[in-house]
Amino acid sequence: MSEEYDVEFVERGDREARFLVRGITPGFANGIRRAMVADVPTMAIDTVRFIENSSVMFDEQLALRLGLVPLTTPPEGEFVEDDTVTLSIDVEGPATAYSGDLVSSDSLVEPADENVPIIELKDGQRLEAEADARLERGKDHAKHQGGVAVGYRHLQRVEVVDDLPEFQEPESQIVRGVVEENGELVPTSEFDHDLSTRHPGKEIRLEDVPNAFVFHVETDGSFSVEELVTRAVDSIEARATELEDAVQL
Amino acid sequence: MELRVTESSENELSIEIAGEDHTFMNVLKGALLEHEDVSAATYDVNPEQSGGQTEPILTIKTEGDVDPLEALEEGAAGVRTKTTAFREAFEAAV
Amino acid sequence: MSYKCSRCKRDVQLDEYGGVRCPYCGHRVLLKERSRDVKEVGVR
Numbered sequence A: 001m002s003e004e005y006d007v008e009f010v011e012r013g014d015r016e017a018r019f020l021v022r023g024i025t026p027g028f029a030n031g032i033r034r035a036m037v038a039d040v041p042t043m044a045i046d047t048v049r050f051i052e053n054s055s056v057m058f059d060e061q062l063a064l065r066l067g068l069v070p071l072t073t074p075p076e077g078e079f080v081e082d083d084t085v086t087l088s089i090d091v092e093g094p095a096t097a098y099s100g101d102l103v104s105s106d107s108l109v110e111p112a113d114e115n116v117p118i119i120e121l122k123d124g125q126r127l128e129a130e131a132d133a134r135l136e137r138g139k140d141h142a143k144h145q146g147g148v149a150v151g152y153r154h155l156q157r158v159e160v161v162d163d164l165p166e167f168q169e170p171e172s173q174i175v176r177g178v179v180e181e182n183g184e185l186v187p188t189s190e191f192d193h194d195l196s197t198r199h200p201g202k203e204i205r206l207e208d209v210p211n212a213f214v215f216h217v218e219t220d221g222s223f224s225v226e227e228l229v230t231r232a233v234d235s236i237e238a239r240a241t242e243l244e245d246a247v248q249l
Numbered sequence B: 001m002e003l004r005v006t007e008s009s010e011n012e013l014s015i016e017i018a019g020e021d022h023t024f025m026n027v028l029k030g031a032l033l034e035h036e037d038v039s040a041a042t043y044d045v046n047p048e049q050s051g052g053q054t055e056p057i058l059t060i061k062t063e064g065d066v067d068p069l070e071a072l073e074e075g076a077a078g079v080r081t082k083t084t085a086f087r088e089a090f091e092a093a094v
Numbered sequence C: 001m002s003y004k005c006s007r008c009k010r011d012v013q014l015d016e017y018g019g020v021r022c023p024y025c026g027h028r029v030l031l032k033e034r035s036r037d038v039k040e041v042g043v044r
Helices: A026-039 A059-067 A225-248 B022-033 B068-093
Strands: A006-012 A016-022 A042-053 A084-092 A095-098 A117-121 A126-136 A147-163 A178-181 A184-187 A202-219 B002-008 B012-018 B038-044 B057-062 C002-005 C011-013 C030-032 C039-042
Touching: A006 A184, A006 B068, A016 B068, A026 A147, A026 A202, A026 A225, A026 B022, A026 B068, A042 A059, A042 A084, A059 A117, A059 A126, A059 C039, A084 A095, A084 A117, A117 A126, A178 A202, A202 A225, A225 B002, A225 B022, A225 B068, B012 B068, B022 B038, B022 B057, B022 B068, B038 B068, B057 B068
Parallel strands: A147 A178
Antiparallel strands: A006 A016, A016 A202, A042 A126, A042 C039, A084 A126, A095 A117, A147 A202, A178 A184, B002 B012, B012 B057, B038 B057, C002 C011, C002 C030
């Protein structure tokens, strides 16, 4: 079995990217997508100890909000599942407690965003708490999902076939994702997702390119897109290795 | 990952792969179908709420005198080839 | 158990026989204070 893949980035940011993979089967593409959503572990707050909470919300409500704050996840191998990191928060009103007020005991695990509001505190109200973050998988709880908005679409090939008949009503032709035109990759957002504005008065043929998928990946800030993709692939590989070893015995 | 053989004969094997879901099973099935001596490969999973058998069961049929368990081992190796190739291609693009 | 009188805002300790009444101002509405223990909550 020889496998030949070709990867090309279309858009690339730290938290959001679009890339094309050629030569991949739909099943394997879906396996990678599913692994990104449910199988790559991330850090999230799991238990909270409230020392003082004179705010207007219950401890349980605040705990849930703290749990939903995305935390940066350390490099693979630094942590194992069930390791914990303690974070503390101490805010006195009048002020709003933000995710950025969480002080971590480990610089590898910190709030990915500073500006997630937790609660508005009025004069005299105070929130003081200590929280333990744990490494778990998206399968266990949505707060451990590193990949948000992860998906793929077929790459579509655009071909200008002919001129439209002179008196034909112009009709819009909507495509979303990335198209291939004369060997060039064009995100459909460049022409407002409408092929009739790109090629007015032309007849166009659109077809899916077999085994070519454009992934769109966005992370919650736990790690970069590259990290998420490689860790997802690693998780599938780890299972294959485990199965191989188990069968050999 | 716990394995339990539910049915086994010379050319056919049914095996429960506990703790896995579509993510891995579908990729594995895909790799098995690419195997030369595998004539059929499929898996079945029931939803968690259904009660009864909820772990995936993989069924493999082989041709000739090929041991289905050996085919499974090669299928798992096939998944590994895919992941390694993908990682290489991805890292080359980064 | 500690309570706070809702009228004079003073801390009140209740004993078994005194009934529900503020010993300082005689008001009968008392508010229960949050205990000072650390409370552990699981996030699920």
